[in-house]
Amino acid sequence: MPVYSMTGYASAQLGTPQGHTATESVASPSRRLGLEIRSVNSRFLDLSLRLPDELRALEPVLRTLVTQKIKRGKVEVRAWLEQADASALPDINPRLVQRLSSLQDTVQAWLPQARPLSVAEVLRFSTGTSAAPEDWSGPITALAHQSLDALLQARAQEGTRLATMLHERVSQLRTLALQSVPLVPRLVEQQRQRFMERWKEAMGLAEGSATPEAAQDRALSEATAFAIRIDVAEEVTRLQSHLDEIERLLHQGGDIGKRLDFLIQELHREANTLGSKSAALELTRISVDMKVLIEQMREQVQNIE
Incomplete structure (x- = not known):
């Protein structure tokens, strides 16, 4: 068995092929999933995960995969979702945007400390679609295995x-x-x-x-x-x-x-x-x-x- 350093870095991205649906456990063809893992030395295993809201439910899966292969180190796992094609951005429903603005004004009138909606949140709420949530469990598991293997190889070197x-x-x-x-x-x-x-x-x-x-x-x-x-x-x-x-x-x-x-x-x-x-x-x-x-x-x- 090799000697492993606690210092390493690895990343991977997965572009979803066209023609798949959510029922096939893959993402929208217009979106890309990315994952990166950084690690430095630490007395014990100190694991932190930075995930977007859409992937928050997959934190236990990622935590299990990391702890199975890494015993020590300060490890940071970061995942992100981005549009693979800018032309595939959804159309915004103006009426929904106006409604969101009105609701935001009402909430902030009662709760002045409430933060404004982000662009991502506006896009999510104002597209006017009712598509089922995308299932990222399959792609993110594949990316996690790929990134961990690359990280272990870097740490072994x-x-x-x-x-x-x-x-x-x-x-x-x-x-x-x-x-x-x-x-x-x-x-x-x-x-x-x-x-x-x-x-x-x-x-x-x-x-x-x-x-x-x-x-x-x-x-x-x-x-x-x-x-x-x-x-x-x-x-x-x-x-x-x-x-x-x-x-x-x-x-x-x-x-x-x-x-x-x-x-x-x-x-x-x-x-x-x-x-x-x-x-x-x-x-x-x-x-x-x-x-x-x-x-x-x-x-x-x-x-x-």
Whole structure:
């Protein structure tokens, strides 16, 4: 299963062929139905639909279709109806228009805050026709499937790019982790030598104040405590484990964004701990470089479904 980004856009239009009637679940031949879907990143699925009044009853159908295929993201679905041919506009009945104007004046006299009729509403009420309402359920379902498939394809393409970038950052983090491993024994040995040199100096300055064996044991104990304090083997092991899990999820695909986000937090925690244990500029540099890479990963993981 591919990795999906939460960012995408798709649209589709359906022009109704001539010769169909409302009983065949299609629209008037002079009208065109359009549908577009936009999505951006969000912690959860935040779905909003903008539909004209004629399609408002189909909102549950659209909501069901979207939630079946999209799990996360701020998704906006917009549908519209437009005339396919301006010459096919209906003729207006002047008497009905006058009647509508009179009714509007009466309503606004009683309710001054009432809004005026729109042109679309005037056209709808003044055509003088009594045709049965058009059934858009079939066309809008077809358009929704078409748009969702295109949206998922766009999100999958973007998700592939994000996954490639994350694989690259994982590889770079592994390299940095391996660079830190041989530094700790080297630092421990250097510090042990320093402790022993200080012990010898102390023995020369204070002869007879302490037994050589006791002073040497004290120096070795200090060196051991230092080694324990700067040991980052546990952090490196956990970091490698988190990187393994990230790569496994990227190969698995699907709904992995939340789990990746959690693993990024864990990576950042290990990099912080490694930096706090740093006893050399080289280890500090490795920790900083790790944090930069992890922050880049965090920004991209926010866009994965």
